[in-house]
Amino acid sequence: MEEGRGRSSTLKAFTRCRPTPILYKIILSIELLGSSSQGFAKGYTFQACRSKAEAQVYFNSGEVHACIVTCGGLCPGLNTVIREIVCGLYHMYGVSKVIGINGGYKGFYAKNTIPFDPKFVNDIHKRGGTVIGTSRGGHDTKKIVDSIQDRGINQVYIIGGDGTQKGAAVIYEEIRRRGLKVAVAGIPKTIDNDIPVIDRSFGFDTAVEEAQRAINAAHVEAESMENGIGLVKLMGRYSGFIAMFATLASRDVDCCLIPESPFYLEGKGGLFEYIEKRLKENGHIVIVIAEGAGQELLSQNWNEKDASGNKLLKDVGLWMSHKIKVTYCDVILISRIEANPTYMIRAVPSNASDNVYCTHLAQSAVHGAMAGFTGFTVGLVNGRQTYIPFNRITEQQNQVVITDRMWARLLSSTNQPSFLGAIEVANAKENENAAQSSEGDNCKNNSAEEDSVAKSLEGESCKNDSAEESAAQSSTVENCRNNSAVEKSVAQPSKGENCKGNAVEEESVAQPSKGENCKGNAVEEKSVAQPSKRENCKN
Protein backbone atom coordinates (compact mmCIF):
# COMPACT_ATOMS: atom_id res chain seq x y z
CA MET A 1 0.00 0.00 0.00
CA GLU A 2 2.51 2.49 -1.16
CA GLU A 3 -0.25 5.05 -1.61
CA GLY A 4 -0.64 5.02 2.14
CA ARG A 5 2.69 6.64 2.64
CA GLY A 6 3.61 10.22 3.10
CA ARG A 7 0.14 11.57 3.62
CA SER A 8 0.34 12.61 7.19
CA SER A 9 -0.04 16.31 7.83
CA THR A 10 2.81 16.20 10.28
CA LEU A 11 5.31 14.94 7.79
CA LYS A 12 6.63 18.14 6.48
CA ALA A 13 7.72 19.11 9.91
CA PHE A 14 9.55 15.86 10.33
CA THR A 15 11.59 16.38 7.23
CA ARG A 16 13.13 19.35 8.94
CA CYS A 17 14.96 16.91 11.18
CA ARG A 18 18.59 16.76 10.39
CA PRO A 19 19.44 13.37 8.91
CA THR A 20 21.74 11.45 11.19
CA PRO A 21 24.06 8.70 10.05
CA ILE A 22 22.90 5.20 10.79
CA LEU A 23 25.21 3.39 13.12
CA TYR A 24 23.74 -0.07 12.92
CA LYS A 25 21.54 -1.96 10.69
CA ILE A 26 20.37 -5.47 11.23
CA ILE A 27 17.65 -6.73 9.05
CA LEU A 28 15.22 -9.45 9.70
CA SER A 29 11.94 -10.90 8.92
CA ILE A 30 9.60 -8.28 10.16
CA GLU A 31 6.77 -7.60 7.87
CA LEU A 32 6.29 -4.19 6.40
CA LEU A 33 2.66 -3.66 5.51
CA GLY A 34 2.27 -3.19 1.81
CA SER A 35 5.81 -4.27 1.07
CA SER A 36 6.08 -6.18 -2.19
CA SER A 37 8.52 -8.71 -0.78
CA GLN A 38 6.41 -9.65 2.14
CA GLY A 39 8.02 -10.77 5.31
CA PHE A 40 11.19 -8.75 5.17
CA ALA A 41 11.94 -5.33 6.40
CA LYS A 42 14.46 -3.75 4.14
CA GLY A 43 17.58 -1.98 5.14
CA TYR A 44 16.74 1.03 3.07
CA THR A 45 13.69 1.60 5.18
CA PHE A 46 15.80 2.51 8.10
CA GLN A 47 17.97 4.71 6.05
CA ALA A 48 14.85 6.40 4.81
CA CYS A 49 13.64 6.73 8.36
CA ARG A 50 16.40 9.07 9.15
CA SER A 51 16.82 11.14 6.14
CA LYS A 52 13.39 11.11 4.55
CA ALA A 53 10.88 10.59 7.22
CA GLU A 54 7.87 11.07 5.05
CA ALA A 55 8.70 7.90 3.19
CA GLN A 56 8.33 6.13 6.48
CA VAL A 57 4.77 6.91 7.37
CA TYR A 58 2.52 4.16 6.14
CA PHE A 59 -0.68 5.18 7.85
CA ASN A 60 -2.62 8.33 7.27
CA SER A 61 -3.17 9.71 10.76
CA GLY A 62 -6.87 10.36 10.11
CA GLU A 63 -7.37 6.70 9.26
CA VAL A 64 -5.61 5.21 12.24
CA HIS A 65 -7.74 3.40 14.78
CA ALA A 66 -5.39 2.08 17.45
CA CYS A 67 -6.04 -0.10 20.46
CA ILE A 68 -3.98 -1.01 23.50
CA VAL A 69 -4.29 -4.14 25.63
CA THR A 70 -2.41 -5.32 28.73
CA CYS A 71 -2.24 -9.03 29.63
CA GLY A 72 -0.65 -11.29 32.26
CA GLY A 73 0.48 -10.23 35.72
CA LEU A 74 0.95 -6.66 36.86
CA CYS A 75 4.26 -4.93 36.40
CA PRO A 76 5.47 -1.44 37.29
CA GLY A 77 5.35 0.82 34.24
CA LEU A 78 2.27 -0.55 32.48
CA ASN A 79 0.48 2.77 32.81
CA THR A 80 3.52 4.69 31.61
CA VAL A 81 3.65 2.61 28.43
CA ILE A 82 -0.08 3.17 27.88
CA ARG A 83 0.32 6.89 28.45
CA GLU A 84 3.20 7.20 26.03
CA ILE A 85 1.53 5.20 23.28
CA VAL A 86 -1.51 7.46 23.51
CA CYS A 87 0.54 10.66 23.70
CA GLY A 88 2.91 9.44 21.00
CA LEU A 89 0.08 8.76 18.60
CA TYR A 90 -1.70 12.03 19.38
CA HIS A 91 1.24 14.39 19.59
CA MET A 92 3.68 12.96 17.10
CA TYR A 93 1.31 11.72 14.43
CA GLY A 94 -1.95 13.54 15.01
CA VAL A 95 -3.85 10.29 15.58
CA SER A 96 -6.99 10.77 17.64
CA LYS A 97 -8.68 7.38 17.67
CA VAL A 98 -7.07 5.29 20.38
CA ILE A 99 -8.96 2.90 22.63
CA GLY A 100 -8.08 0.68 25.58
CA ILE A 101 -9.23 -2.94 25.56
CA ASN A 102 -10.63 -3.80 28.94
CA GLY A 103 -9.14 -6.63 31.00
CA GLY A 104 -6.67 -8.41 28.72
CA TYR A 105 -7.27 -10.50 25.61
CA LYS A 106 -10.80 -11.45 26.57
CA GLY A 107 -11.66 -7.74 26.52
CA PHE A 108 -11.45 -7.82 22.73
CA TYR A 109 -14.66 -9.73 22.55
CA ALA A 110 -16.37 -7.85 25.39
CA LYS A 111 -18.61 -4.91 24.59
CA ASN A 112 -16.90 -2.02 26.28
CA THR A 113 -13.69 -0.30 25.39
CA ILE A 114 -12.08 2.76 26.94
CA PRO A 115 -11.60 5.81 24.73
CA PHE A 116 -8.18 7.37 25.34
CA ASP A 117 -6.87 10.86 24.86
CA PRO A 118 -3.83 12.65 26.31
CA LYS A 119 -5.96 14.26 29.01
CA PHE A 120 -7.28 10.91 30.21
CA VAL A 121 -3.84 9.37 30.44
CA ASN A 122 -2.01 12.43 31.69
CA ASP A 123 -1.40 11.25 35.25
CA ILE A 124 -1.76 7.52 34.99
CA HIS A 125 1.98 6.84 35.13
CA LYS A 126 1.87 7.87 38.79
CA ARG A 127 -0.31 4.89 39.59
CA GLY A 128 0.60 1.23 39.82
CA GLY A 129 -1.32 -1.44 37.92
CA THR A 130 -2.95 -0.84 34.57
CA VAL A 131 -5.86 1.51 33.94
CA ILE A 132 -7.34 -0.93 31.45
CA GLY A 133 -7.05 -4.02 33.63
CA THR A 134 -5.41 -7.30 32.77
CA SER A 135 -6.13 -11.02 32.87
CA ARG A 136 -4.77 -14.49 32.28
CA GLY A 137 -6.39 -16.93 29.86
CA GLY A 138 -9.20 -16.00 27.50
CA HIS A 139 -7.13 -15.92 24.35
CA ASP A 140 -9.47 -16.85 21.52
CA THR A 141 -7.68 -15.91 18.33
CA LYS A 142 -10.68 -16.01 16.05
CA LYS A 143 -12.86 -13.91 18.32
CA ILE A 144 -10.05 -11.43 18.91
CA VAL A 145 -9.32 -10.92 15.22
CA ASP A 146 -13.05 -10.77 14.43
CA SER A 147 -13.30 -7.98 16.93
CA ILE A 148 -10.30 -6.15 15.48
CA GLN A 149 -11.84 -6.44 12.04
CA ASP A 150 -15.36 -5.47 13.12
CA ARG A 151 -14.19 -2.42 15.00
CA GLY A 152 -11.97 -1.30 12.13
CA ILE A 153 -8.86 -1.34 14.29
CA ASN A 154 -5.66 -1.08 12.25
CA GLN A 155 -2.99 -0.75 14.96
CA VAL A 156 -2.84 -3.16 17.89
CA TYR A 157 -0.42 -2.49 20.77
CA ILE A 158 -0.06 -5.53 23.00
CA ILE A 159 1.71 -5.18 26.35
CA GLY A 160 2.57 -8.36 28.23
CA GLY A 161 5.00 -11.12 29.08
CA ASP A 162 6.09 -14.19 27.15
CA GLY A 163 2.58 -15.71 27.11
CA THR A 164 1.15 -12.43 25.85
CA GLN A 165 3.75 -12.20 23.10
CA LYS A 166 2.88 -15.75 22.02
CA GLY A 167 -0.74 -14.63 21.88
CA ALA A 168 0.30 -11.57 19.87
CA ALA A 169 2.18 -13.77 17.41
CA VAL A 170 -0.93 -15.87 16.82
CA ILE A 171 -3.07 -12.76 16.35
CA TYR A 172 -0.54 -11.41 13.87
CA GLU A 173 -0.57 -14.68 11.90
CA GLU A 174 -4.36 -14.70 11.75
CA ILE A 175 -4.44 -11.06 10.65
CA ARG A 176 -1.95 -11.88 7.97
CA ARG A 177 -3.92 -14.92 6.88
CA ARG A 178 -7.00 -12.74 6.46
CA GLY A 179 -4.97 -10.17 4.52
CA LEU A 180 -5.83 -7.30 6.86
CA LYS A 181 -3.70 -4.16 6.86
CA VAL A 182 -3.29 -4.11 10.60
CA ALA A 183 -0.01 -3.43 12.43
CA VAL A 184 0.57 -5.63 15.49
CA ALA A 185 3.22 -4.35 17.90
CA GLY A 186 4.26 -5.98 21.16
CA ILE A 187 5.78 -4.28 24.16
CA PRO A 188 7.42 -6.92 26.37
CA LYS A 189 6.54 -6.80 30.05
CA THR A 190 7.59 -8.91 32.97
CA ILE A 191 9.17 -8.12 36.27
CA ASP A 192 10.79 -11.55 36.12
CA ASN A 193 13.02 -10.30 33.28
CA ASP A 194 12.56 -13.67 31.62
CA ILE A 195 12.04 -12.43 28.09
CA PRO A 196 15.00 -13.41 25.91
CA VAL A 197 16.95 -11.28 23.44
CA ILE A 198 16.26 -7.93 25.10
CA ASP A 199 18.63 -6.37 27.62
CA ARG A 200 15.93 -6.11 30.28
CA SER A 201 12.20 -5.77 30.54
CA PHE A 202 10.52 -2.67 31.89
CA GLY A 203 9.49 -2.75 35.54
CA PHE A 204 12.44 -4.92 36.46
CA ASP A 205 14.49 -2.05 37.84
CA THR A 206 11.57 -0.90 39.99
CA ALA A 207 10.95 -4.46 41.18
CA VAL A 208 14.56 -4.83 42.29
CA GLU A 209 14.44 -1.51 44.10
CA GLU A 210 11.22 -2.46 45.85
CA ALA A 211 12.53 -5.91 46.73
CA GLN A 212 15.47 -4.27 48.41
CA ARG A 213 13.15 -2.47 50.77
CA ALA A 214 11.66 -5.77 51.88
CA ILE A 215 15.11 -7.28 52.32
CA ASN A 216 16.17 -4.30 54.35
CA ALA A 217 13.18 -4.69 56.67
CA ALA A 218 13.83 -8.41 57.09
CA HIS A 219 17.46 -7.67 57.86
CA VAL A 220 16.61 -5.07 60.49
CA GLU A 221 14.25 -7.55 62.14
CA ALA A 222 16.66 -10.48 61.96
CA GLU A 223 19.57 -8.54 63.31
CA SER A 224 17.55 -7.25 66.24
CA MET A 225 16.89 -10.72 67.61
CA GLU A 226 18.79 -13.64 68.88
CA ASN A 227 19.44 -16.07 66.04
CA GLY A 228 17.13 -14.11 63.80
CA ILE A 229 16.38 -15.76 60.47
CA GLY A 230 14.86 -13.45 57.87
CA LEU A 231 13.27 -15.20 54.92
CA VAL A 232 12.13 -13.07 52.00
CA LYS A 233 10.22 -14.64 49.13
CA LEU A 234 10.42 -12.81 45.83
CA MET A 235 8.84 -13.40 42.44
CA GLY A 236 10.52 -15.39 39.71
CA ARG A 237 8.79 -18.47 38.43
CA TYR A 238 11.59 -19.85 36.30
CA SER A 239 14.08 -16.99 36.35
CA GLY A 240 15.75 -15.70 39.49
CA PHE A 241 16.80 -12.29 38.21
CA ILE A 242 14.91 -10.22 40.77
CA ALA A 243 16.27 -12.31 43.62
CA MET A 244 19.79 -12.17 42.21
CA PHE A 245 19.84 -8.44 41.53
CA ALA A 246 18.08 -7.50 44.76
CA THR A 247 20.62 -9.60 46.65
CA LEU A 248 23.53 -8.01 44.86
CA ALA A 249 22.08 -4.54 45.38
CA SER A 250 21.27 -5.01 49.03
CA ARG A 251 24.41 -6.66 50.51
CA ASP A 252 22.33 -7.68 53.52
CA VAL A 253 21.51 -11.09 52.10
CA ASP A 254 23.46 -14.13 53.26
CA CYS A 255 21.91 -16.59 50.88
CA CYS A 256 19.96 -16.27 47.65
CA LEU A 257 18.07 -19.25 46.25
CA ILE A 258 16.82 -19.21 42.67
CA PRO A 259 15.12 -21.71 40.35
CA GLU A 260 18.20 -22.08 38.18
CA SER A 261 20.39 -23.21 41.05
CA PRO A 262 19.22 -26.41 42.74
CA PHE A 263 19.95 -26.62 46.45
CA TYR A 264 19.56 -29.08 49.28
CA LEU A 265 18.90 -28.63 52.96
CA GLU A 266 20.71 -31.28 54.93
CA GLY A 267 24.21 -32.69 54.97
CA LYS A 268 27.59 -31.30 54.10
CA GLY A 269 27.46 -28.18 51.97
CA GLY A 270 23.71 -27.94 52.49
CA LEU A 271 21.61 -24.92 53.44
CA PHE A 272 21.20 -25.88 57.09
CA GLU A 273 24.92 -26.23 57.62
CA TYR A 274 25.32 -22.73 56.23
CA ILE A 275 22.52 -21.33 58.39
CA GLU A 276 24.19 -22.70 61.50
CA LYS A 277 27.53 -21.26 60.44
CA ARG A 278 26.10 -17.80 59.82
CA LEU A 279 24.11 -17.80 63.07
CA LYS A 280 27.27 -18.71 64.94
CA GLU A 281 29.35 -16.05 63.18
CA ASN A 282 26.83 -13.29 62.88
CA GLY A 283 23.89 -14.00 65.16
CA HIS A 284 21.44 -13.68 62.28
CA ILE A 285 20.91 -14.62 58.64
CA VAL A 286 18.87 -13.23 55.75
CA ILE A 287 17.73 -15.62 53.02
CA VAL A 288 16.12 -14.52 49.77
CA ILE A 289 14.19 -17.17 47.93
CA ALA A 290 12.63 -16.85 44.49
CA GLU A 291 9.18 -18.40 44.23
CA GLY A 292 10.32 -20.99 41.69
CA ALA A 293 13.36 -22.11 43.68
CA GLY A 294 13.48 -25.67 45.04
CA GLN A 295 10.12 -26.62 43.55
CA GLU A 296 11.50 -30.09 42.84
CA LEU A 297 11.92 -30.53 46.60
CA LEU A 298 8.29 -29.83 47.39
CA SER A 299 6.08 -30.85 44.53
CA GLN A 300 6.73 -33.92 42.47
CA ASN A 301 3.17 -34.66 41.47
CA TRP A 302 1.73 -31.21 41.46
CA ASN A 303 0.18 -30.22 38.16
CA GLU A 304 -2.16 -27.33 38.84
CA LYS A 305 -2.23 -24.64 36.20
CA ASP A 306 -3.48 -21.07 36.01
CA ALA A 307 -5.94 -19.80 33.41
CA SER A 308 -3.14 -19.21 30.91
CA GLY A 309 -1.75 -22.70 31.32
CA ASN A 310 1.22 -21.69 33.48
CA LYS A 311 2.12 -24.26 36.09
CA LEU A 312 1.12 -23.08 39.55
CA LEU A 313 3.92 -23.21 42.07
CA LYS A 314 3.87 -24.40 45.64
CA ASP A 315 4.69 -21.85 48.29
CA VAL A 316 8.39 -22.35 48.80
CA GLY A 317 8.51 -19.58 51.42
CA LEU A 318 6.05 -21.34 53.69
CA TRP A 319 7.73 -24.68 53.11
CA MET A 320 11.17 -23.33 53.92
CA SER A 321 9.93 -21.52 57.00
CA HIS A 322 8.32 -24.73 58.25
CA LYS A 323 11.49 -26.74 57.58
CA ILE A 324 13.57 -24.26 59.54
CA LYS A 325 11.11 -24.37 62.38
CA VAL A 326 11.02 -28.15 62.71
CA THR A 327 14.78 -28.41 62.34
CA TYR A 328 15.80 -25.82 64.88
CA CYS A 329 13.04 -25.24 67.37
CA ASP A 330 14.15 -27.93 69.73
CA VAL A 331 17.82 -27.20 69.28
CA ILE A 332 18.33 -23.45 69.51
CA LEU A 333 16.26 -20.42 70.12
CA ILE A 334 15.56 -18.92 66.74
CA SER A 335 13.41 -16.06 65.54
CA ARG A 336 11.93 -16.43 62.11
CA ILE A 337 10.80 -13.50 60.09
CA GLU A 338 8.96 -14.42 56.96
CA ALA A 339 8.23 -11.74 54.37
CA ASN A 340 6.27 -12.14 51.18
CA PRO A 341 6.38 -8.78 49.46
CA THR A 342 5.75 -10.23 45.99
CA TYR A 343 2.47 -8.52 45.14
CA MET A 344 3.57 -5.30 46.77
CA ILE A 345 6.51 -5.22 44.40
CA ARG A 346 4.39 -5.68 41.31
CA ALA A 347 1.79 -3.09 42.19
CA VAL A 348 3.94 0.00 42.62
CA PRO A 349 4.34 2.70 39.96
CA SER A 350 7.58 2.54 37.99
CA ASN A 351 10.68 4.37 39.15
CA ALA A 352 12.48 7.08 37.18
CA SER A 353 14.65 4.79 35.11
CA ASP A 354 11.79 2.47 34.22
CA ASN A 355 9.62 5.46 33.35
CA VAL A 356 12.20 6.64 30.85
CA TYR A 357 12.58 3.13 29.46
CA CYS A 358 8.80 2.72 29.15
CA THR A 359 8.61 5.98 27.24
CA HIS A 360 11.31 4.84 24.88
CA LEU A 361 9.62 1.50 24.27
CA ALA A 362 6.19 3.02 23.73
CA GLN A 363 7.46 5.61 21.28
CA SER A 364 9.44 2.99 19.38
CA ALA A 365 6.31 0.88 19.06
CA VAL A 366 4.35 3.86 17.77
CA HIS A 367 7.03 4.78 15.22
CA GLY A 368 7.25 1.18 14.06
CA ALA A 369 3.51 0.74 13.63
CA MET A 370 3.10 4.12 11.94
CA ALA A 371 5.89 3.14 9.56
CA GLY A 372 3.86 0.07 8.62
CA PHE A 373 5.87 -2.57 10.43
CA THR A 374 3.97 -5.43 11.97
CA GLY A 375 4.59 -8.66 13.88
CA PHE A 376 7.31 -7.19 16.05
CA THR A 377 8.19 -6.59 19.65
CA VAL A 378 10.20 -3.55 20.72
CA GLY A 379 13.12 -3.75 23.09
CA LEU A 380 16.62 -2.67 23.95
CA VAL A 381 19.26 -5.01 22.55
CA ASN A 382 22.83 -4.23 23.47
CA GLY A 383 21.67 -0.76 24.43
CA ARG A 384 19.94 -0.08 21.12
CA GLN A 385 16.23 0.24 20.45
CA THR A 386 15.19 -2.56 18.14
CA TYR A 387 12.25 -4.26 16.49
CA ILE A 388 12.33 -7.99 17.07
CA PRO A 389 10.22 -10.59 15.24
CA PHE A 390 7.72 -12.21 17.64
CA ASN A 391 9.17 -15.69 17.23
CA ARG A 392 12.54 -14.56 18.54
CA ILE A 393 10.95 -13.45 21.80
CA THR A 394 8.79 -16.49 22.33
CA GLU A 395 11.07 -19.36 21.46
CA GLN A 396 12.95 -19.47 24.73
CA GLN A 397 13.12 -17.96 28.19
CA ASN A 398 15.77 -15.74 29.68
CA GLN A 399 17.32 -17.39 32.74
CA VAL A 400 20.17 -16.77 35.11
CA VAL A 401 23.18 -18.74 33.92
CA ILE A 402 24.76 -20.01 37.09
CA THR A 403 28.12 -20.56 35.47
CA ASP A 404 28.22 -16.94 34.35
CA ARG A 405 29.95 -14.06 36.07
CA MET A 406 26.91 -12.42 37.59
CA TRP A 407 26.02 -15.48 39.64
CA ALA A 408 29.69 -15.86 40.56
CA ARG A 409 29.62 -12.26 41.78
CA LEU A 410 26.65 -13.07 43.93
CA LEU A 411 28.31 -16.15 45.40
CA SER A 412 31.33 -14.08 46.18
CA SER A 413 29.28 -11.28 47.69
CA THR A 414 27.17 -13.51 49.95
CA ASN A 415 29.75 -16.25 50.45
CA GLN A 416 26.92 -18.78 50.33
CA PRO A 417 27.54 -22.34 49.21
CA SER A 418 27.09 -22.93 45.48
CA PHE A 419 25.36 -26.26 46.27
CA LEU A 420 27.23 -27.60 43.28
CA GLY A 421 30.15 -29.99 43.15
CA ALA A 422 32.91 -29.72 40.56
CA ILE A 423 31.22 -32.30 38.34
CA GLU A 424 27.94 -30.44 38.34
CA VAL A 425 29.69 -27.19 37.49
CA ALA A 426 31.46 -28.88 34.58
CA ASN A 427 28.17 -30.38 33.38
CA ALA A 428 26.37 -27.06 33.64
CA LYS A 429 29.14 -25.38 31.67
CA GLU A 430 28.99 -28.09 29.03
CA ASN A 431 25.23 -27.74 28.68
CA GLU A 432 25.57 -24.02 28.43
CA ASN A 433 28.22 -24.32 25.72
CA ALA A 434 26.10 -26.79 23.80
CA ALA A 435 23.10 -24.46 23.99
CA GLN A 436 25.22 -21.57 22.83
CA SER A 437 26.69 -23.37 19.89
CA SER A 438 23.27 -24.54 18.75
CA GLU A 439 22.04 -20.97 19.00
CA GLY A 440 25.03 -19.94 17.00
CA ASP A 441 24.22 -22.59 14.44
CA ASN A 442 20.71 -21.27 14.10
CA CYS A 443 22.05 -17.87 13.53
CA LYS A 444 24.57 -19.15 11.07
CA ASN A 445 21.84 -20.78 9.09
CA ASN A 446 20.32 -17.40 8.68
CA SER A 447 23.48 -16.00 7.33
CA ALA A 448 26.12 -16.80 4.82
CA GLU A 449 29.79 -17.11 5.35
CA GLU A 450 30.68 -14.64 8.07
CA ASP A 451 31.94 -16.02 11.31
CA SER A 452 30.38 -13.42 13.51
CA VAL A 453 26.69 -13.99 13.26
CA ALA A 454 25.66 -10.46 13.96
CA LYS A 455 27.94 -9.34 11.22
CA SER A 456 26.84 -11.98 8.80
CA LEU A 457 23.21 -11.20 9.40
CA GLU A 458 23.86 -7.72 8.33
CA GLY A 459 25.94 -8.80 5.44
CA GLU A 460 23.32 -11.25 4.33
CA SER A 461 20.57 -8.71 4.61
CA CYS A 462 22.51 -6.34 2.52
CA LYS A 463 23.01 -9.01 -0.07
CA ASN A 464 19.33 -9.82 -0.12
CA ASP A 465 18.41 -6.24 -0.23
CA SER A 466 20.65 -5.40 -3.05
CA ALA A 467 19.54 -8.42 -5.02
CA GLU A 468 15.91 -7.57 -4.68
CA GLU A 469 15.86 -3.84 -4.73
CA SER A 470 18.89 -2.82 -6.59
CA ALA A 471 18.25 0.77 -7.45
CA ALA A 472 16.52 1.90 -4.34
CA GLN A 473 19.11 0.24 -2.27
CA SER A 474 22.45 1.13 -3.54
CA SER A 475 22.71 3.55 -0.68
CA THR A 476 21.59 0.82 1.66
CA VAL A 477 24.45 -1.38 0.64
CA GLU A 478 26.70 1.48 1.37
CA ASN A 479 25.17 1.79 4.79
CA CYS A 480 25.37 -1.88 5.40
CA ARG A 481 29.03 -1.79 4.74
CA ASN A 482 29.47 1.06 7.09
CA ASN A 483 27.31 -0.57 9.64
CA SER A 484 29.14 -3.83 9.58
CA ALA A 485 32.31 -1.92 10.09
CA VAL A 486 30.89 -0.24 13.14
CA GLU A 487 29.22 -3.40 14.29
CA LYS A 488 32.45 -5.31 14.15
CA SER A 489 33.79 -3.31 16.95
CA VAL A 490 30.64 -3.45 19.01
CA ALA A 491 28.85 -6.68 18.21
CA GLN A 492 29.29 -9.13 21.01
CA PRO A 493 30.19 -12.35 19.36
CA SER A 494 29.53 -14.45 22.40
CA LYS A 495 26.69 -16.96 22.66
CA GLY A 496 23.06 -15.87 22.46
CA GLU A 497 24.20 -12.32 21.99
CA ASN A 498 24.72 -13.23 18.39
CA CYS A 499 21.14 -14.16 18.04
CA LYS A 500 20.24 -10.81 19.43
CA GLY A 501 21.39 -9.55 16.11
CA ASN A 502 18.10 -10.75 14.82
CA ALA A 503 16.48 -7.63 15.96
CA VAL A 504 15.85 -4.75 13.69
CA GLU A 505 17.41 -1.57 14.83
CA GLU A 506 14.82 1.10 15.33
CA GLU A 507 17.07 3.74 16.60
CA SER A 508 16.57 5.72 13.48
CA VAL A 509 13.22 6.96 14.57
CA ALA A 510 13.48 7.11 18.27
CA GLN A 511 16.78 8.76 18.97
CA PRO A 512 16.46 10.96 22.01
CA SER A 513 18.76 13.60 20.64
CA LYS A 514 17.02 13.51 17.35
CA GLY A 515 13.72 13.57 19.14
CA GLU A 516 14.92 16.77 20.69
CA ASN A 517 15.63 18.22 17.29
CA CYS A 518 12.30 17.08 16.06
CA LYS A 519 10.42 18.48 18.98
CA GLY A 520 7.45 20.39 17.88
CA ASN A 521 7.80 18.85 14.50
CA ALA A 522 5.38 16.33 15.63
CA VAL A 523 6.36 13.21 13.97
CA GLU A 524 8.36 12.39 15.80
CA GLU A 525 -1.43 -15.22 48.24
CA LYS A 526 -3.18 -12.54 45.68
CA SER A 527 -3.46 -11.65 49.16
CA VAL A 528 -2.45 -8.30 50.14
CA ALA A 529 1.27 -8.58 50.56
CA GLN A 530 1.87 -10.33 53.76
CA PRO A 531 3.47 -8.07 56.24
CA SER A 532 6.51 -9.45 57.99
CA LYS A 533 5.39 -12.26 60.17
CA ARG A 534 7.45 -12.91 63.21
CA GLU A 535 7.26 -16.15 65.03
CA ASN A 536 9.47 -17.14 67.90
CA CYS A 537 9.13 -20.84 68.09
CA LYS A 538 10.05 -21.06 71.69
CA ASN A 539 8.00 -18.17 72.95
Ligand SMILES: Nc1ncnc2c1ncn2[C@@H]1O[C@H](COP(=O)(O)OP(=O)(O)OP(=O)(O)O)[C@@H](O)[C@H]1O
Ligand atom coordinates in the same frame (compact mmCIF):
# COMPACT_ATOMS: atom_id res chain seq x y z
N1 LIG B 1 0.76 -19.98 23.56
C1 LIG B 1 -0.18 -19.04 23.64
N2 LIG B 1 -0.96 -18.77 22.59
C2 LIG B 1 -1.93 -17.82 22.65
N3 LIG B 1 -2.17 -17.08 23.75
C3 LIG B 1 -1.42 -17.30 24.83
C4 LIG B 1 -0.39 -18.29 24.85
N4 LIG B 1 0.19 -18.27 26.06
C5 LIG B 1 -0.45 -17.32 26.78
N5 LIG B 1 -1.42 -16.73 26.04
C6 LIG B 1 -2.33 -15.68 26.49
O1 LIG B 1 -1.56 -14.53 26.87
C7 LIG B 1 -2.13 -13.92 28.00
C8 LIG B 1 -1.10 -13.73 29.07
O2 LIG B 1 -0.37 -14.93 29.30
P1 LIG B 1 0.24 -15.28 30.73
O3 LIG B 1 -0.84 -15.32 31.75
O4 LIG B 1 1.08 -16.47 30.57
O5 LIG B 1 1.08 -14.00 31.12
P2 LIG B 1 2.43 -13.42 30.54
O6 LIG B 1 2.12 -12.61 29.35
O7 LIG B 1 3.39 -14.56 30.36
O8 LIG B 1 2.86 -12.45 31.69
P3 LIG B 1 3.52 -12.83 33.11
O9 LIG B 1 4.99 -12.61 32.92
O10 LIG B 1 2.92 -11.87 34.02
O11 LIG B 1 3.18 -14.25 33.43
C9 LIG B 1 -3.29 -14.78 28.45
O12 LIG B 1 -4.49 -14.15 28.07
C10 LIG B 1 -3.08 -16.10 27.73
O13 LIG B 1 -4.30 -16.72 27.39
Ligand SMILES: O=P(O)(O)OC[C@H]1O[C@](O)(CO)[C@@H](O)[C@@H]1O
Ligand atom coordinates in the same frame (compact mmCIF):
# COMPACT_ATOMS: atom_id res chain seq x y z
O1 LIG C 1 -0.55 -14.45 40.92
P1 LIG C 1 -0.48 -14.15 39.49
O2 LIG C 1 -1.15 -12.90 39.08
O3 LIG C 1 -0.87 -15.29 38.63
O4 LIG C 1 1.05 -13.84 39.14
C1 LIG C 1 2.14 -14.58 39.60
C2 LIG C 1 3.23 -14.60 38.57
O5 LIG C 1 3.40 -13.41 37.89
C3 LIG C 1 4.76 -13.10 37.77
O6 LIG C 1 5.03 -12.02 38.59
C4 LIG C 1 5.07 -12.69 36.37
O7 LIG C 1 4.39 -11.52 36.09
C5 LIG C 1 5.50 -14.33 38.23
O8 LIG C 1 6.71 -14.08 38.85
C6 LIG C 1 4.52 -14.91 39.17
O9 LIG C 1 4.67 -16.29 39.27
